[in-house]
Amino acid sequence: MDRVETGVPGLDAVLGGGIPKGFLVLVSGPPGSGKSTLTAQVAFHHAGGGGRTLVLSTLSSANTKLFAHLAGFGYFSADLIGRELQMLNVQQLLGRAGHQAAIGEIREMVLAQGVGLLVLDSVSGLRPPLSDEGQVQRFIMDLGSAMYLIGCTTLVVDERYGRGGEIAAEHNLSDGLISLEVSAVGRRDVRQLRAVKLRATRTLPGAHSFEIDSGGVRVYPRVESLTAAPGTSVSGERLGWGIPGLDALTGGGVPVHDSTLLLGPAGMGKTTMGLQFVAEGVSQGQVCTYVTFHETQEELLYKADMAGMDLRQAVESGALMVMYVPSAEADVDKVIYDVLADVEARGVGRLVVDTINLLERDAAREGRFTDVLAALVRQLRQRRVAALVIRVTGQLTGVEAEAATGRESYWMPMDNILAVRPIQLSGTLSKTISVLKMRYSGHDSRIHSLGFGSRGVEIGAVQGGSQG
DSSP: OEHHHHHHHHHHHHSSSETTTTOOEEEESSTTTTTHHHHHHHHHHHHTTTTTEEEEEOOOTHHHHHHHHHHSSSOGGGBBBTTTTEEEEEHHHHHHHHHHHHHHHHHHHHHHTTEEEEEOGGGGGGEEEESSSHHHHHHHHHHHHOOOOOOEEEEEEOTTTTTTOOOOOHHHHEEEEEEEEEEEEETEEEEEEEEEEETTOOOOOOOOOEEETEEEEEEEOOGGGGGOOOTTTOOOEEEOOOSHHHHHHHTTEETTTTTTEEEEEETTHHHHHHHHHHHHHHHHHHOOEEEESSSSSSHHHHHHTTOOOOOHHHHTTEEEEEOOOOOGGOOOHHHHHHHHHHHHHHHHOOOEESSSSSHHHHHHTTTTTHHHHHHHHHHHTTTTEEEEEEESOOOOSOOOGGGGOOOOGGTTTTTTTEEEEEEEEEEEEEEEEEEEEETTSSOOSSSEEEEEEEEEEEEEETTOOOOO
């Protein structure tokens, strides 16, 4: 089946490859959700590729007002207007010609100009020239039928769906329905898109995050829906940790494409261990990325300086990139897509995520964290990335790690798990490290001391004979 590409990043993946040619698809949602922005983006993409596009506007001053709204987006191109992209005020047409005559005029215009994409913005603007709701629905259905017969794809902006669960007749009769939703999470607005239906198409189900920025709309399909290449190999190749003593503790280093979870409460040196991990990668000629949600690049580099690691030159050369994501704006799907895009673009060999807590909070709220984590591990393994994922636990003292207190299923996707914990000895808190899991190799399961020396964090002697 021939399909029309939308040009909206991520949307074609949700729609199974684009919109089937000739289909009538409604784009619905509350005010401010981005309906007009999205449909205009599709229109300009189609026109920019040489396809003829007709926009039926219901604004009283169609050109001036609509273009003023769109001019700030990167997809807008004034050069296309009046050539590949034509405008027609459908309110004036209906007032002058009536229902059937208007459909006829639009059809003739589409045929004469070879239009492949028709955009109607919006349904609410049809109500003044048409006498009742039934006529509005009949006009949309007649328009869709006429366009289908001549192979013209139709997008219609409709404001009603999603408002109190209201569903109009055209929602059931249309070939497709894309719903845009905006919900408040704390003080943050979260935008999500659903392909409610698209006939003859296997769409990606569920809600998918999207954002509107200067470039327009960008969709982030649920990371669980990403498929890794079959038969991703398991390699015996090992990489050094860059942490004295940790290679021996983990059976020779970290497997080349494993994802390792580092658990522990605050103040245990986890970030320093992450910096040592990427510093070792840089020294071995690998490209590295450090994802941080709390500390800025300068703060991390200062911490590295204090631990005797010079990472500033690596940042300047591009061997190391610090990806700072403000914690208040962390969206799990967007962050993972940005990370994977960076991995692909720069050929990243080592990755640190510091910390996973914010992404866990975002995904766990919807009950999808383990699936998200499994998808991330699969994608990184496919790209042969060695990843160190840091998680802060709430525990201060004691033997039991939070990973093994009823939430172990959370961490099943991880290849390896290391825990750093404080213990109380003779009135003094000491730091320890132990390997809880190594999926593809043997390891030292004993508890070792964890110290801080001239080379940063270092693994010390076995803590024998101590409990509690």
